[in-house]
Amino acid sequence: MSIEILMPALSPTMTEGAIARWLVKEGDAVSAGDLLAEIETDKATMELEAPEDGVLGRILVPDGTEEIAVGTPIGVLLEDGEDLNQVELSLAPAAEPAPRAAEPAPSPPPEPDEVTTSAAAAVADDPAVPAGTEMVTMTVREALRDAMAEEMRHDEDVFLIGEEVAHYEGAYKVSQGLLAEFGERRVVDTPITEQGIAGLGIGAAFAGLRPIVEFMTFNFAMQAIDQMINSAAKTHYMSGGQLTCPIVFRGPNGPASRVAAQHSQNYGAWFAHIPGLKVVAPYSAADSKGLLKAAIRDPNPVVFLENELLYGRTFEVPQLDDHRLPIGKARIARPGTDVTIVAYSIAVGVALEAAETLAAEGIEAEVVDLRTLRPLDMASVVTSVKKTNRCVVVEEGWPQCSIASEVSARLIEEAFDWLDAPVGRVTGADVPMPYAANLEKLALISADKVVASVKAATYKD
Amino acid sequence: MAEGANKKSNGGKPALYKAGRDELVNFYREMLRIRRFEEKAGQMYGMGLIGGFCHLYIGQEAVVIGVASAIEDQDTVITGYRDHGHMLAAGIDPKAVMAELMGRQGGVSAGKGGSMHMFSPSHGFYGGHGIVGAQVPLGTGLAFAAKYRGSDAISVVYFGDGAANQGQVFESFNMAKLWELPVLYIIENNQYAMGTSVARATGASDLFHRGRSFHIPGSEVNGMDVLAVRAAADEAVTRVRGGEGPIILEMKTYRYRGHSMSDPAKYRSKDEVQEIRAGRDPIDQARQRLLDDGFDEAEIKEIDKEIKAQIAEAVDFAQESPQPDPSELFADILIETDGEPA
Numbered sequence: 141m142s143i144e145i146l147m148p149a150l151s152p153t154m155t156e157g158a159i160a161r162w163l164v165k166e167g168d169a170v171s172a173g174d175l176l177a178e179i180e181t182d183k184a185t186m187e188l189e190a191p192e193d194g195v196l197g198r199i200l201v202p203d204g205t206e207e208i209a210v211g212t213p214i215g216v217l218l219e220d221g222e223d224l225n226q227v228e229l230s231l232a233p234a235a236e237p238a239p240r241a242a243e244p245a246p247s248p249p250p251e252p253d254e255v256t257t258s259a260a261a262a263v264a265d266d267p268a269v270p271a272g273t274e275m276v277t278m279t280v281r282e283a284l285r286d287a288m289a290e291e292m293r294h295d296e297d298v299f300l301i302g303e304e305v306a307h308y309e310g311a312y313k314v315s316q317g318l319l320a321e322f323g324e325r326r327v328v329d330t331p332i333t334e335q336g337i338a339g340l341g342i343g344a345a346f347a348g349l350r351p352i353v354e355f356m357t358f359n360f361a362m363q364a365i366d367q368m369i370n371s372a373a374k375t376h377y378m379s380g381g382q383l384t385c386p387i388v389f390r391g392p393n394g395p396a397s398r399v400a401a402q403h404s405q406n407y408g409a410w411f412a413h414i415p416g417l418k419v420v421a422p423y424s425a426a427d428s429k430g431l432l433k434a435a436i437r438d439p440n441p442v443v444f445l446e447n448e449l450l451y452g453r454t455f456e457v458p459q460l461d462d463h464r465l466p467i468g469k470a471r472i473a474r475p476g477t478d479v480t481i482v483a484y485s486i487a488v489g490v491a492l493e494a495a496e497t498l499a500a501e502g503i504e505a506e507v508v509d510l511r512t513l514r515p516l517d518m519a520s521v522v523t524s525v526k527k528t529n530r531c532v533v534v535e536e537g538w539p540q541c542s543i544a545s546e547v548s549a550r551l552i553e554e555a556f557d558w559l560d561a562p563v564g565r566v567t568g569a570d571v572p573m574p575y576a577a578n579l580e581k582l583a584l585i586s587a588d589k590v591v592a593s594v595k596a597a598t599y600k601d
Numbered sequence: 602m603a604e605g606a607n608k609k610s611n612g613g614k615p616a617l618y619k620a621g622r623d624e625l626v627n628f629y630r631e632m633l634r635i636r637r638f639e640e641k642a643g644q645m646y647g648m649g650l651i652g653g654f655c656h657l658y659i660g661q662e663a664v665v666i667g668v669a670s671a672i673e674d675q676d677t678v679i680t681g682y683r684d685h686g687h688m689l690a691a692g693i694d695p696k697a698v699m700a701e702l703m704g705r706q707g708g709v710s711a712g713k714g715g716s717m718h719m720f721s722p723s724h725g726f727y728g729g730h731g732i733v734g735a736q737v738p739l740g741t742g743l744a745f746a747a748k749y750r751g752s753d754a755i756s757v758v759y760f761g762d763g764a765a766n767q768g769q770v771f772e773s774f775n776m777a778k779l780w781e782l783p784v785l786y787i788i789e790n791n792q793y794a795m796g797t798s799v800a801r802a803t804g805a806s807d808l809f810h811r812g813r814s815f816h817i818p819g820s821e822v823n824g825m826d827v828l829a830v831r832a833a834a835d836e837a838v839t840r841v842r843g844g845e846g847p848i849i850l851e852m853k854t855y856r857y858r859g860h861s862m863s864d865p866a867k868y869r870s871k872d873e874v875q876e877i878r879a880g881r882d883p884i885d886q887a888r889q890r891l892l893d894d895g896f897d898e899a900e901i902k903e904i905d906k907e908i909k910a911q912i913a914e915a916v917d918f919a920q921e922s923p924q925p926d927p928s929e930l931f932a933d934i935l936i937e938t939d940g941e942p943a
Contacts (some may be wrong), residue, residue, distance in 0.1 A: 299749070325749065331779065336738045336772025343742020346727055347677070349749060367769075370732050371739060379720035380711030381933035383727070415934050439936040467938070 302354030338364035355391035373416030404573035406537030423488035425455035430465030476506035494590035618831035658686035663883035667830025682717035707922030734767030744784035763794025809851035824852030
């Protein structure tokens, strides 16, 4: 019996991958466990092993092919003595994979031919970016890397420290190329020691350096939260302004995919609670770059919340020598008149998707991307609500004591007379994140849930 | 001493620093200043002029004075919440420390830190930290910064026998040795973590061994004798500054007062305290050395008077210093950047 070799899923978030190269030829005999091919995932290059002893009968997807969906047959393994011609091939590749040459290079650094002028971006133009600025297409991952690289070139005191940031180039490949450019003094691999790294980074910041501390994910930052709050956030105040702590804590935050309760949590509200911290949670690549650069320059401790599921998403980023954005300023991600949808991080994408659906039904939603959670730009939210008179807040996280709760309460205080309906909240379910795919889906926010909440707020349901 | 080696100081016979006459006088004066300051702080607390928690350093003076005399201006110091003595040893004006204890505008933290949270980076003093053990990774970070900049400054990190059991201390040891950071860890073993004696808190009470699994050398020092402290600190500072990486010194010391002002110290006998006070008091020992060196009582009394006057002056300053202006409430939370890109 021949065996179809399928494109494997090699990470929790992988939906497609590329075949870097086959390591065996058609007709080669292989044993179980032999390496067949190198697969490029969204995070790394992985090796594919033979599942059984046999002969590689056919390669269905050649070297260099990209965007191969997980589960696509990529080869056929024959049992010893089996003849390929006798094997009935009912193999229908899910989609015709595009050869690599036709695609722009996915990762470092962007090629000049990727430069385009600003066209139909998913996110509205940023007034902070001069009109006519050339735009370049890049992923959030690349934008974050470029932000760090630019700031490390700008200031010798900036260094990156964390688990797997140097030789591994980041557990999520965010620090690609940084070790090669800046060396081990400024790109520092650490042991698994979150509280220690946080404290050491804060001490170095007290001494005037500008550390970027990467948490592999913010779930692990719970081990370090005492240092972040008691040492980083409070010392400037407790010292009567004598000590400063110019540090950035960054890493992926919020639910990823199928990683369950201990690896799926949004800490936005936790850190936004703390005076003495700034908290940034961008959605687009342009904001990720502009705000991370600003965070590194900021003289205060900044918690910079990224999102694993956004790392691979592509956006247009202004081609500027020094693209920095103000911390503490929301932006209109989509203008509208009928309802304000407030969101941040990955929820902005959900809100924009919902807005498209609503537009088809005649409801024009204005999407406000908070971008910063502390200081919270309520002025922008209130301005929008005074125009639309209705508001729904979307947040990938628990409802109680959330950013959504805060925005809702502040609207009651600051815009009560302009509200024509109760403020709606669309949040993650109030449960530890379940593992099972169907339960996880139920726990997460979705455009449908946002649409339903907007209809309630506009009395259209 | 080979890497990873640990020893009781000098095979049981403690090395003593050979102090000159002026140095002896200075040791006495500096230790006495801390003693009198702390006694006064205790009185002020009793009068309700100092609030909250207040942890006195009485009995431990030799540790901080011996170490302070062995380091340079470029070096940094960080400690926990029992920090008044460390501040005075760093050369910070007693007036600013007393005013801070009373929560006044003239305090070293503008009245916003209090007893446990005082800082003066211009004196190389980085706090004053209220979370037990938190100062250890912070101080390790100060050492990281020194090495990053290629300076030959060292970081002196004080913590107690209680903090020695915190996990982040071991995380710090691991990184300090991994990167050979210029850090001197001083464990001030005053025998009690609040009310729990060392023997009741750990099965391994030789705290100077705590770095052994990280290959950090450590030694035990008589922390009641300023000359023993100075001798051990000299050797350790030279080696740390010389690039040998971290070193641990366990200072065997004793606090005479309770853990804080609100601690009646029922977990130990009065006799235990009295025995140490009578036989091993660091200031009495220094005084005796002065007498042995030919000082007469009158000269020593002059020093006592001088210190008494200084402390009185500190109290007067603190009491006259106004409470912080209400506008201080929202000052210094963040450094203003006006919302513009920093």
